Amino acid sequence: MTSDATPRLPDTRTSGPSPRYRQPFYRSNGFSAALFLLPATSGFLLFVCLPVLAAFAIAFFQWDLVGTPQFIGLRNFAALLKDRVFLAALWNTAYYTVGVVTLSVSLGLLAAILVNRAIRGIGIARVLLAMPYVTVTVAMAIVWRWIYQPEIGLMNALLGVFGIPGPNWLSSRVWAMPALILMGVWKSFGYNMILFIAGLQAVPASVYEAAAIDGATGYKRFVHVTLPLLSPVLFFITVISIISSFEVFDSALVMTGGGPGTATTTLVLYIYEAGFESFHFGYASAIALSLFAVVLVVTLAQLAVQRRWVSYD
Amino acid sequence: MKRNAPALRAGLSRRSFLKGSTALMGAGALAPLLGASAAQAQQASLRWSTIAFGPEALALWQQIATRAEGLHPDIKAQVEGTPFNDYWTKLQTQLASGGSADLLQMQSLRFPQYASRGVLKPLGSYISADSGFDVNDFYPTIRQAFEYDGQLQILPFDIGAYVTYINVDLFKELGVPLPDPEKPMSWDQLVDTAKALTNPDKGTYGLVLSPDLDSSTPWLWSNGGLVYSDDMKTAKLDSPETVGAVQFLFDLLFKHKVALPVTDLSNANFAPEAFVGGKVGMYFDGPWRFVSIRQNAKFNWDVVPFPAGQAGSVPWVAGSGWGISSQSSNPDKAWELLAELTSTDSLKILYDAGRVFPARKSTFAKRTQTGDAPQNAGVVAKVLNGEIGAARPLITPAAYSEIVQAARQTLTPLFAESGDAAAALGDLQGQVQSLLDRG
Numbered sequence: 150m151t152s153d154a155t156p157r158l159p160d161t162r163t164s165g166p167s168p169r170y171r172q173p174f175y176r177s178n179g180f181s182a183a184l185f186l187l188p189a190t191s192g193f194l195l196f197v198c199l200p201v202l203a204a205f206a207i208a209f210f211q212w213d214l215v216g217t218p219q220f221i222g223l224r225n226f227a228a229l230l231k232d233r234v235f236l237a238a239l240w241n242t243a244y245y246t247v248g249v250v251t252l253s254v255s256l257g258l259l260a261a262i263l264v265n266r267a268i269r270g271i272g273i274a275r276v277l278l279a280m281p282y283v284t285v286t287v288a289m290a291i292v293w294r295w296i297y298q299p300e301i302g303l304m305n306a307l308l309g310v311f312g313i314p315g316p317n318w319l320s321s322r323v324w325a326m327p328a329l330i331l332m333g334v335w336k337s338f339g340y341n342m343i344l345f346i347a348g349l350q351a352v353p354a355s356v357y358e359a360a361a362i363d364g365a366t367g368y369k370r371f372v373h374v375t376l377p378l379l380s381p382v383l384f385f386i387t388v389i390s391i392i393s394s395f396e397v398f399d400s401a402l403v404m405t406g407g408g409p410g411t412a413t414t415t416l417v418l419y420i421y422e423a424g425f426e427s428f429h430f431g432y433a434s435a436i437a438l439s440l441f442a443v444v445l446v447v448t449l450a451q452l453a454v455q456r457r458w459v460s461y462d
Numbered sequence: 463m464k465r466n467a468p469a470l471r472a473g474l475s476r477r478s479f480l481k482g483s484t485a486l487m488g489a490g491a492l493a494p495l496l497g498a499s500a501a502q503a504q505q506a507s508l509r510w511s512t513i514a515f516g517p518e519a520l521a522l523w524q525q526i527a528t529r530a531e532g533l534h535p536d537i538k539a540q541v542e543g544t545p546f547n548d549y550w551t552k553l554q555t556q557l558a559s560g561g562s563a564d565l566l567q568m569q570s571l572r573f574p575q576y577a578s579r580g581v582l583k584p585l586g587s588y589i590s591a592d593s594g595f596d597v598n599d600f601y602p603t604i605r606q607a608f609e610y611d612g613q614l615q616i617l618p619f620d621i622g623a624y625v626t627y628i629n630v631d632l633f634k635e636l637g638v639p640l641p642d643p644e645k646p647m648s649w650d651q652l653v654d655t656a657k658a659l660t661n662p663d664k665g666t667y668g669l670v671l672s673p674d675l676d677s678s679t680p681w682l683w684s685n686g687g688l689v690y691s692d693d694m695k696t697a698k699l700d701s702p703e704t705v706g707a708v709q710f711l712f713d714l715l716f717k718h719k720v721a722l723p724v725t726d727l728s729n730a731n732f733a734p735e736a737f738v739g740g741k742v743g744m745y746f747d748g749p750w751r752f753v754s755i756r757q758n759a760k761f762n763w764d765v766v767p768f769p770a771g772q773a774g775s776v777p778w779v780a781g782s783g784w785g786i787s788s789q790s791s792n793p794d795k796a797w798e799l800l801a802e803l804t805s806t807d808s809l810k811i812l813y814d815a816g817r818v819f820p821a822r823k824s825t826f827a828k829r830t831q832t833g834d835a836p837q838n839a840g841v842v843a844k845v846l847n848g849e850i851g852a853a854r855p856l857i858t859p860a861a862y863s864e865i866v867q868a869a870r871q872t873l874t875p876l877f878a879e880s881g882d883a884a885a886a887l888g889d890l891q892g893q894v895q896s897l898l899d900r901g
Contacts, residue, residue, distance in 0.1 A: 213579060214554050214555075214557070214558045215554075215557045215558060215579045215580075215581060216579055216580075234871065298725075298726075299725055300725065317725055317878070319726070319727070319728060320724075320725060320726060320727040320728070320875075320878045321878075321879070322875060322879075404728065405727075405728045406728045406870075407871075408727055408728055408870060408871065408874065408875065409727050409728075409874065409875035409878065409879075410871050410872070410874075410875045411871050414871075422867065425550075425551060425554070426863050426864075426867065427861075427863055427864045427867070428554075428575065
């Protein structure tokens with residue numbers, strides 16, 4: 150209702166706001182909120198939305214960044230299906246993701262259970278375990294290059310203690326990917342551990358007491374009490390880990406450059422090569438779009454099956 | 463981290479800062495406006511974008527820029543130095559936003575990728591209009607490498623051809639006679655020399671190989687093989703000469719066992735690092751390695767010609783130079799600056815500082831003699847002049863970086879794990895042919 154509809158209250162405008170009086174838009178809460186949101190929103194639109202939409206569009210063009218883009222419809226996508234490097238990259242990325250996610254989630258959980266107790270100095274242990282997560286990947290990758298050196302590296306020296314002749318990790322088509330997975334696990338399990346610790350500490354002691362009264366101990370208590378109560382955290386960690394593993398790039402670039410052969414060429418590394426080494430930005434965008442589709446499908450599938458095993462009670 | 467390193471900037475006057483930050487924002491269209499308001503006199507302000515490995519290199523560029531400004535008072539040269547890897551990314555983005563510098567650096571191996579996109583101005587009209595300019599003073603091989611559609615587009619400053627680096631101390635220690643300083647070794651002589659240098663007890667090897675396509679190409683050529691035909695239409699990787707050359711390299715590694723085993727495929731500096739390590743007698747590369755080997759080798763070393771296969775000693779020639787951006791608003795003045803930056807005396811400053819091997823014949827003749835290794839540097843000039851061997855420019859198709867990538871994926875691993883050279887090259891042949899067909 151507007152002020153015109155209330156002629157018997159002519160002094161409304163000067164007597165301050167009333168529930169029936171609609172303020173001018175520029176004085177409304179909505180307007181103030183919009184003003185406060187403007188910097189972040191415009192940044193988001195300009196630097197996130199626009200590039201993402203542009204990447205979608207570029208995938209249908211042939212463009213070298215300098216000349217005029219040429220519309221070529223779905224030809225970039227058709228070429229992808231016949232590109233054996235792309236297919237190898239798809240396989241490598243899946244291999245890496247399965248390896249890193251299973252190991253870093255289970256190791257993260259194990260570490261969380263081990264350090265989730267009140268012992269003097271346990272904080273130091275937690276910090277040490279979480280440290281790899283906060284170090285710069287490129288710097289660590291250079292250290293790991295040394296660890297994997299066949300003659301002078303730490304890894305083969307350790308294996309040598311047990312009489313195992315270690316391979317030439319990074320220059321072997323068989324062992325290069327496991328080497329990257331190992332480093333990926335080392336780098337990421339600390340983050341998972343922190344989240345699991347938070348989850349474990351949120352489990353009320355009364356539940357454990359009840360379980361103890363019912364006679365559940367050790368393994369049974371873990372499987373039937375801890376794990377279900379931890380399932381929301383577990384679900385979150387799995388989703389996040391899978392997405393970040395799909396995006397692996399820097400460690401492969403520094404450690405192996407995608408080789409030997411195409412043994413460690415991941416999707417994002419291939420996007421980089423297609424765009425910034427070969428100047429096929431349309432093709433690179435098409436790969437990026439495929440990666441997006443894969444991540445979307447995997448995440449939706451996880452959301453679909455989560456109802457069966459994640460309990461929010 | 464490394465890719466976002468800010469451009470090194472020489473001199474930070476208010477004006478240059480304004481221009482620099484404008485360029486960084488990619489708002490190239492604003493540059494003339496700022497220039498007009500800031501410039502008091504009729505001085506042409508030109509941006510010169512070049513690769514600088516560090517502050518020392520930048521100071522050297524600044525030195526020849528200042529010299530050029532002194533000789534051409536109407537020109538103000540603004541040096542924009544960028545580290546190697548960042549340079550190419552920056553060039554791409556600047557070109558895309560229309561904000562490229564007036565003068566750009568180019569490498570001969572990457573030149574066709576850019577020239578085919580019309581990034582550079584052909585220099586023919588400037589050269590013919592400039593009576594004092596003698597283009598024939600630049601080595602013909604490198605001029606050929608910087609021509610596109612028959613037009614020279616880059617004036618080179620640095621040039622090189624593959625030679626053999628030898629660890630003189632190791633030869634003497636093992637009592638192996640030094641190779642002839644001017645006459646290329648035959649492949650048989652190379653194997654014999656390498657065998658004499660290989661000593662498992664002392665951990666020494668005859669030579670070290672780089673497992674990439676660029677480094678293998680001189681071996682292919684010296685055996686009469688090719689990566690692709692001269693018209694760049696046909697892949698030649700499955701020819702018997704090419705297969706024979708690669709097989710020879712594999713034999714050095716796995717049959718004669720005189721080459722240091724390649725244990726690190728992803729380290730681009732594996733071979734030079736092994737050479738400066740002092741346990742390897744011979745290493746093959748261009749004079750662009752002089753500086754780093756001089757700094758790192760703790761032994762006496764020298765250079766001799768690249769070995770000669772059945773087709774002779776045929777190393778490739780490559781180089782770097784500067785050209786005028788087709789986006790330059792003042793190409794006439796840019797030419798003046800370009801000609802001065804690549805003059806005999808400018809190149810002499812660069813050579814005497816130990817930075818480049820000069821692309822002008824007159825510079826090498828005027829060089830200041832120092833006691834620095836290699837003593838036999840003159841062999842490079844003779845190779846470039848065609849007096850020794852049959853050096854050729856490495857002229858690359860537009861898809862060259864993808865060809866190198868395909869070779870890295872198909873051929874490179876075999877340098878570490880052995881395997882069938884013919885099968886790998888047959889596979890690579892198909893990949894390279896389809897890249898050449900695409901154009």
